[in-house]
Amino acid sequence: MLDLRLTRAARPAVQLRRLLVAAASAGTGFLLLSCLGYALKRPEAAGSAALRLAWCVVPVAATVYLALAVARTDPGTRPRPGLSAIGLGPARLMAVSSLVTALSTTLGSLVALSLFLHLRGDLTGLPFDGAGASFLAAGKSLPLAATLTLLAVVPVVATVAVALALRPSDPRPVVRPQRRYLPFVRQAGGPAAGGPAAGGRTGEVEAAGGGGAAGKGTPAAAAPAGVIDPRFTSPSLTDKPDDEGAGDTPAGLPWAVALVAAGLTAQAYAGRTPPTPAFTFTTVPTGAGFFLLGWLLTAVGLVLAAPGLTHLCGRLLQCARPGALRLLAGRGLMAEATRIGRPLGILCAVTAAGYAVTTLYDSPGRPFGPLSALGALVVAGCAFATLLTVAVETRQGRAETTDALLRLGAPATVLRGAAALRAFALLAFFAPLTLAIAALAAFPLTR
Amino acid sequence: MEAPPDNDVLWARSLHFTHPDGSPGLAGVSIAVREGEILAVSGPRGSGKTTLLRCLSGLEPVREGEVWFNSTPLHTLGPAHRERLRRDRFCWIGPEPGLVPELNAWENAALPLMLRGTSRRRAKTTALEWLERLDIGEAARKRPHRLRQSERQRVSIARALAPAPTVLFADEPTAPLHRADRGHVLRTLTSAARSHGITVVLATHDPETAALADRTVNLLDGRPVRTVHLPEIPDAEGRAACSISV
Known part of the structure; x- marks a missing residue:
């Protein structure tokens, strides 16, 4: 219940983003159901129906990507010290995030289903004088399993994607590969320092020196080692990439x-x-x-x-x-x-x-x-x-x-x-x- | 409404402040900061040090009481004027360095100067000079995430000192540091301020830090007090050790 209260008490902008996910899910669900309708209407044109279904991968991918972005932005499901103190840490919040995504995408799928049924004339009479009867397979009974499978695609994929993307992970210390400051290595981006914005790469450990290995090569640490060509560890070379902010190219x-x-x-x-x-x-x-x-x-x-x-x-x-x-x-x-x-x-x-x-x-x-x-x-x-x-x-x-x-x-x-x-x-x-x-x-x- | 005397650069009279949620902040603080002095505002956590500094520096609007800066009444100014005053006359050092992560050390230190419209070349020269003076000249081209906390804090001090502010507000500038780093950072801060005649208002809960200042104002529960010693806790003998159900 607390989870749902967390999702309910959000600002209108957040709710609007969730509604966008639901709308996208509804559109995608309707497209999938239309493919089913086409296949029901023309059982002989299996290849064409399969091609239509294959094209639906694009909207599904777009919807899942949107759901992922919205889940990442959701302020209600970000780890907060207050919630962490009562045991609602990153893992539980990941579950809440997945739940919210599942709810909004399922809502969209239900909207798609009801719209589809309405247009087919299953709920009321056939609207628009039966204009959509060609791809809706009006008059034929809808197979339940196929409908549910198609409608479940977006919620399941989106939920799993959100859970995978937001699963808690400890920041791994980056083991800096030994770099030799050779000219042909340097021109390929320089020391790729993992900036704070670079996702999983955090905790830049300054492993300077490192027993004579050409580790970081700050001048102070490299000088006692004595085996490194000073040309490659001069400040102008080692420091320039940082100056230009090239750390996270x-x-x-x-x-x-x-x-x-x-x-x-x-x-x-x-x-x-x-x-x-x-x-x-x-x-x-x-x-x-x-x-x-x-x-x-x-x-x-x-x-x-x-x-x-x-x-x-x-x-x-x-x-x-x-x-x-x-x-x-x-x-x-x-x-x-x-x-x-x-x-x-x-x-x-x-x-x-x-x-x-x-x-x-x-x-x-x-x-x-x-x-x-x-x-x-x-x-x-x-x-x-x-x-x-x-x-x-x-x-x-x-x-x-x-x-x-x-x-x-x-x-x-x-x-x-x-x-x-x-x-x-x-x-x-x-x-x-x-x-x-x-x-x-x-x-x-x-x- | 009379202007404060000339040698006081910053002046507050019967300053009251209540936080937006209704919790009490300051209850009638009157202090005067003289030009070029280092004034420590001391007191335990929650005694209103940060709130006082925020009110004095114009970060918080003052509704009750008066704050004067060089015969400018801060309590009557709007947010835009206070912002310009903050940019041109004040500088702020917080417990966190608060550096811009994508700029390197000298660019961070030169940023306030550039925001004031100084040319890039002059801003860079000044920033590099200050970084040299604070002993982090060789880190000038590193970005903040490659510096250690004490180095970042010194960059933050260089950033605050480079534009030569009239008043420098330092809110627990050494809170996240170990004692050795703490002493170093504080000594550089105070000596730089003294040699350049910069007025410093320093909030700290640490008596050792406060000892570096010219004068100390003790705060307790939002009021200036002579001493922060609370009455001794009576002898605990004879009481149940862990009783919370009185």
Whole structure:
């Protein structure tokens, strides 16, 4: 009961976020049930029905990601000293979080079920003159087990994901790999110090010296060892990465760029001979495999590249003798690159895919159906809501820093200006990039 | 309403404060801080030291009583004016260093100067000078999570001293440190303040810390008192050892 009281006594913004999860879950559940309806209506077209079901993976993933972000931001389920004192520690709060997620997603699934039944005419007569009868399989009895299984997908996956993501874990001391400050090692990001924002990596243990091993290599500790080339341990070399805030550079930017390039190449290759039959979501001709592979690679590459690009964006923002405003904005962006970058990358990928799909469906012969529209709405809405939720999470995480700055007498305009500058920089950097990639992805289709 | 005498830089008269939840904070505190002195506000935990410092520095609005800073009535100023005063004239050191995690040590120390509009080059020079003076010059390019607590606290002191404030508020600046670090931090703080003529209001519950100050004001339950010695607890002999059910 205490658990539920914790969830009930939340501010409207928190309840709104939970409602968003419920709405996303409802949309996804309705899409899944529509697949079932299609399969019931046309038992002979099993391949097409399976393809429709496979496309539902995208909204399911988007919904689960949103649920995860909302659960992370939920202030009611964060470990608090007062609750920990009465035995409601991180483990129990993880359970509460999962419970809240399960409740909101199940609520969404129930809404989807009742809407589906209503549209089928099971509850009242068939509405809208039976316009939706084609994909709702009106008149045929609904198999109970299949319905329940499909409706349980989102709640189960979301609950498990939240439980896994929020499970309590002790901070592990990072065993610093022995680094030799060789030139070719150094250019790959320098000492990757686990910053406080870098998730699981905490507790940077200063293992300087270490019996002559080239451990940290601070000048004072390295000098007595006497075996290290002083060239590699001079202060200008060891200290520079910290100066630039390069401690927590997100890795994998080169791989991500390679993925995007490979994806675009695959699409261009597939585009040499455009598939002659109509290529839509529900009928994929055999030659379109490369297209889908290319889109997948491009999307994954964008998602992986976004943290690194966000970091780069922050670095550009604070380069060349920054004042207080640019320094705070740029360094903040660099510190939060991983957290902000991932949902931003997902939003970019969704936007690019939306652009390409719009191009694809732009001909009069292939209208954009209501279910595709619902799916697109769910995915885009989830991506956008996730980004906003993560922005809220970032603000919560920086509350202490903000307090310290305000105590210093930093004007609120500077803090707001820094936040606005960050948002503007991200928009200015990612909007053209997304549009360019979307145009490149859609190019083979429009030739 | 008369202005305070000239040699008092900060001045409070019959200051009352009640926290928003209704718990009592200060009950009629009148103190005067002279220019360039180090005033220790001493007392046990919960005696209103931090509240007094927050009221004096303009972090809390004063509703009852008066606070004057150099013939400026703080109790009549709005939040924006108090914020500017805090930025331009005051500095604050808390028990936690409160550094910005993504900036390195010298950038943290230079931040108040930059917020006041000083050029980056001058702010950097001043910050590095202060870090040298406080004996953490070689850590100037490290970020806070790679410094030890005492080093972070010294960066925080450098940050407070670099803009040359008129009044420096130090609220238990050595609370999380061991005794050796504590002595070092306090000596650097007091000597720097004395050599630069900075007025310091230092809240502490530690008599050793208070001994470094020019003058000590003892607080008890939100009131200034001459002595904080409470009456001796009567002899416990003859009482049941663990009886809480009286």
